[in-house]
Amino acid sequence: MTLTSAGPRSAVRAPFGPAVALACRECGTRTSLGAHYACLECFGPLEVVYDLRPVTRESVAAGPQSIWRYKDFLPVPEDVAAAPGLQPGLTRLVRADNLARELGLKSLWVKDDSGNPTHSFKDRVVAVALSAARELGFTTLACASTGNLANAVAAAAARAGLRSVVFVPSDLEDGKIITTAVYGGALVAVDGSYDDVNRLCSEVAADQESWGFVNINLRPYYAEGSKTVGFEIAEQLGWHLPEQVVSPVASGSLLTKVDKGFRELGAAGLVEPTPYAVFGAQATGCSPVSAAFAAGADVVRPVRPATIAKSLAIGNPADGPYALDVVRRTGGAVADVTDEEVVEGIRLLARTEGIFAETAGGVTVAVTRKLLAAGLLDPDAETVLLNTGDGLKTLDAVAPVVGPTATIDPSYSAFQKAGLA
Amino acid sequence: MTLTSAGPRSAVRAPFGPAVALACRECGTRTSLGAHYACLECFGPLEVVYDLRPVTRESVAAGPQSIWRYKDFLPVPEDVAAAPGLQPGLTRLVRADNLARELGLKSLWVKDDSGNPTHSFKDRVVAVALSAARELGFTTLACASTGNLANAVAAAAARAGLRSVVFVPSDLEDGKIITTAVYGGALVAVDGSYDDVNRLCSEVAADQESWGFVNINLRPYYAEGSKTVGFEIAEQLGWHLPEQVVSPVASGSLLTKVDKGFRELGAAGLVEPTPYAVFGAQATGCSPVSAAFAAGADVVRPVRPATIAKSLAIGNPADGPYALDVVRRTGGAVADVTDEEVVEGIRLLARTEGIFAETAGGVTVAVTRKLLAAGLLDPDAETVLLNTGDGLKTLDAVAPVVGPTATIDPSYSAFQKAGLA
Numbered sequence: 001m002t003l004t005s006a007g008p009r010s011a012v013r014a015p016f017g018p019a020v021a022l023a024c025r026e027c028g029t030r031t032s033l034g035a036h037y038a039c040l041e042c043f044g045p046l047e048v049v050y051d052l053r054p055v056t057r058e059s060v061a062a063g064p065q066s067i068w069r070y071k072d073f074l075p076v077p078e079d080v081a082a083a084p085g086l087q088p089g090l091t092r093l094v095r096a097d098n099l100a101r102e103l104g105l106k107s108l109w110v111k112d113d114s115g116n117p118t119h120s121f122k123d124r125v126v127a128v129a130l131s132a133a134r135e136l137g138f139t140t141l142a143c144a145s146t147g148n149l150a151n152a153v154a155a156a157a158a159r160a161g162l163r164s165v166v167f168v169p170s171d172l173e174d175g176k177i178i179t180t181a182v183y184g185g186a187l188v189a190v191d192g193s194y195d196d197v198n199r200l201c202s203e204v205a206a207d208q209e210s211w212g213f214v215n216i217n218l219r220p221y222y223a224e225g226s227k228t229v230g231f232e233i234a235e236q237l238g239w240h241l242p243e244q245v246v247s248p249v250a251s252g253s254l255l256t257k258v259d260k261g262f263r264e265l266g267a268a269g270l271v272e273p274t275p276y277a278v279f280g281a282q283a284t285g286c287s288p289v290s291a292a293f294a295a296g297a298d299v300v301r302p303v304r305p306a307t308i309a310k311s312l313a314i315g316n317p318a319d320g321p322y323a324l325d326v327v328r329r330t331g332g333a334v335a336d337v338t339d340e341e342v343v344e345g346i347r348l349l350a351r352t353e354g355i356f357a358e359t360a361g362g363v364t365v366a367v368t369r370k371l372l373a374a375g376l377l378d379p380d381a382e383t384v385l386l387n388t389g390d391g392l393k394t395l396d397a398v399a400p401v402v403g404p405t406a407t408i409d410p411s412y413s414a415f416q417k418a419g420l421a
Numbered sequence: 422m423t424l425t426s427a428g429p430r431s432a433v434r435a436p437f438g439p440a441v442a443l444a445c446r447e448c449g450t451r452t453s454l455g456a457h458y459a460c461l462e463c464f465g466p467l468e469v470v471y472d473l474r475p476v477t478r479e480s481v482a483a484g485p486q487s488i489w490r491y492k493d494f495l496p497v498p499e500d501v502a503a504a505p506g507l508q509p510g511l512t513r514l515v516r517a518d519n520l521a522r523e524l525g526l527k528s529l530w531v532k533d534d535s536g537n538p539t540h541s542f543k544d545r546v547v548a549v550a551l552s553a554a555r556e557l558g559f560t561t562l563a564c565a566s567t568g569n570l571a572n573a574v575a576a577a578a579a580r581a582g583l584r585s586v587v588f589v590p591s592d593l594e595d596g597k598i599i600t601t602a603v604y605g606g607a608l609v610a611v612d613g614s615y616d617d618v619n620r621l622c623s624e625v626a627a628d629q630e631s632w633g634f635v636n637i638n639l640r641p642y643y644a645e646g647s648k649t650v651g652f653e654i655a656e657q658l659g660w661h662l663p664e665q666v667v668s669p670v671a672s673g674s675l676l677t678k679v680d681k682g683f684r685e686l687g688a689a690g691l692v693e694p695t696p697y698a699v700f701g702a703q704a705t706g707c708s709p710v711s712a713a714f715a716a717g718a719d720v721v722r723p724v725r726p727a728t729i730a731k732s733l734a735i736g737n738p739a740d741g742p743y744a745l746d747v748v749r750r751t752g753g754a755v756a757d758v759t760d761e762e763v764v765e766g767i768r769l770l771a772r773t774e775g776i777f778a779e780t781a782g783g784v785t786v787a788v789t790r791k792l793l794a795a796g797l798l799d800p801d802a803e804t805v806l807l808n809t810g811d812g813l814k815t816l817d818a819v820a821p822v823v824g825p826t827a828t829i830d831p832s833y834s835a836f837q838k839a840g841l842a
């Protein structure tokens with residue numbers, strides 16, 4: 001047998017692994033794999049499409065202890081794990097019996113993404129975007145962000161040896177400036193709102209050919225990273241799908257990708273394609289998807305955010321309509337809770353399971369309670385809550401309501417008088 | 422065959438697994454397994470002794486994704502993983518090629534314990550202490566702490582359904598109060614220094630029969646948890662020992678237990694017992710072990726701490742002499758660095774590897790640089806640095822020196838003028 005000059009198919013390095021094209025989620029028009037994010041026909045958002053190879057539970061289990069064990073479902077090359085990155089994923093799936101008892105649920109798990117390298121699920125999406133940036137020849141990794149994404153991009157670029165440029169509103173809290181700037185990339189404070197920052201970044205992305213904005217021109221790749229939350233839940237449950245999932249909703253992308261991940265596992269034969277319902281959680285101060293769900297509307301009307309759950313404060317969520325589709329198709333629901341309920345949710349999760357979540361996690365816990373009270377969540381069904389971030393990043397939310405139980409002199413008699421024994 | 426009423430040995434539940442006694446590290450006198458921590462003969466510290474069963478690499482690999490995969494080397498029952506806990510461990514061992522290049526090392530890894538549930542290595546020791554508390558019938562888990570330990574105890578007790586009482590100095594930063602109080606246990610602020618708090622806790626421990634203080638009357642069990650850092654390093658290196666390890670030194674316990682872990686793996690035949698050198702890292706503002714090493718002394722003279730590396734600020738380190746023994750036996754060294762060097766160390770690790778360490782991690786990186794410059798670390802030997810905690814907990818250390826690269830108006834012309842393109 002003589003090989004042609006191109007060699008057999010398997011010998012050709014595929015920079016995007018099993019991904020074969022980008023396709024418009026609205027009209028289906030296909031585009032080649034590149035730094036494209038909007039359909040040239042209808043301006044609809046693009047999504048990665050695959051020609052998936054056979055995958056087994058054993059091949060996954062033999063993979064790395066990170067999201068790269070699911071590389072056969074992602075737009076990344078076969079050797080992605082060897083490239084320098086933060087290796088996020090395979091965070092704990094915590095059996096939450098104490099919280100289940102308090103909420104009146106029979107079987108509850110918390111997928112705790114605060115265990116990722118920069119302590120939010122954003123490390124997953126940035127890792128996939130970083131791989132795409134590398135393969136597309138970008139030398140600068142960029143984003144607009146007000147928190148978790150900024151941390152994740154700056155850290156991942158540092159480790160990968162890429163330059164990073166992170167754009168933030170100039171009125172951001174000092175803490176968030178520090179946790180991004182410490183990684184040594186460029187941090188640009190923009191005098192304006194987050195919407196202003198975003199608009200500027202779209203302009204920059206259009207003009208700077210060597211810059212990959214993870215959530216603009218790399219967005220189709222980036223978004224696929226969230227599927228790994230779904231993959232891990234199924235694998236950690238012993239290769240089955242849960243019956244209910246409650247996900248926070250910011251852009252709506254995470255919720256839709258967990259659903260996509262579940263469907264891909266079913267199609268690949270890695271799990272039985274059993275039915276499941278997907279639920280969305282928002283803060284009342286930024287609840288456009290919840291409002292649309294309640295109104296039975298298909299269109300998500302933008303709002304101006306006003307909530308302590310800043311990582312969910314996207315007033316015009318790009319994937320809102322798709323999130324509604326998933327929720328309705330699976331028989332789920334979307335609800336929202338007040339900032340007071342968010343704080344209560346954070347405290348409830350901390351005191352029952354020892355997990356200190358950021359405000360988004362408080363939203364998810366509080367919405368779960370609300371959906372149960374409304375009879376929309378089935379208390380007997382196996383349920384998974386997503387905690388997407390870390391309470392250390394949103395200390396201000398709980399600062400007013402937690403503190404010392406007692407303040408005493410350093411003497412045993414003072415201890416005895418305090419009534420703690 | 423007729424079983425006696427007690428049944429065969431394997432049918433008896435051993436609350437401390439392979440542990441058979443406590444023994445004095447000074448005079449060797451044995452004591453039964455219980456809430457003892459000082460030798461009745463000579464007041465020396467007690468340590469767990471084992472009758473280890475055969476362990477294979479396969480049996481470890483088949484274990485849980487936490488420290489409990491090493492349960493056969495710990496004073497915990499066979500079913501420890503089934504009890505509610507935070508399941509710490511199996512944190513990332515990060516290949517640090519960028520940092521290696523900057524430091525002039527050939528082969529470098531960072532064991533990144535910021536990935537633990539409450540983001541420090543204290544989750545490991547608390548998990549083992551919690552198991553002992555449960556087996557000994559304690560109903561309250563307690564500690565004196567100024568930071569990481571407080572977080573770890575409060576979180577672990579919450580999840581385990583035990584009451585917690587954490588004692589802290591009343592002048593502690595608000596952030597540290599919040600991150601402990603959020604778990605809902607009792608938090609006692611004591612008007613006094615950390616030494617005052619510690620003294621009070623020893624009194625309380627002696628008097629409250631149902632209270633397990635993790636680092637007082639449960640200390641022998643607690644300390645064993647640090648061996649898992651050594652076990653994981655060896656397993657993650659593909660079952661071999663590194664040639665050099667650099668560990669921060671507070672009480673000195675972690676350093677000695679990593680060494681103990683390495684020796685136990687060698688004795689169990691899980692690794693070749695190849696030679697290794699253990700190095701200790703302190704901040705100059707609290708460097709009693711480093712001073713003793715430099716002076717060639719066996720005795721560690723107490724100091725009054727004054728350093729930003731607060732998690733290492735133990736002026737009278739209980740395990741200081743044992744840490745010196747390990748360092749000298751293995752051919753290592755101890756050094757210390759200024760607070761400015763600590764901050765530089767944090768920034769260096771962040772910008773090269775995307776790991777944001779707390780001050781203790783900065784100490785370790787900076788001491789590594791210093792030991793290399795002094796010719797005490799071999800630049801050609803495979804080296805592992807321990808990062809024991811998370812930069813999110815010590816933001817103040819870097820706040821004065823990191824910030825935005827530029828502040829601009831939200832316009833493309835302003836972006837162009839900033840010179841970032």
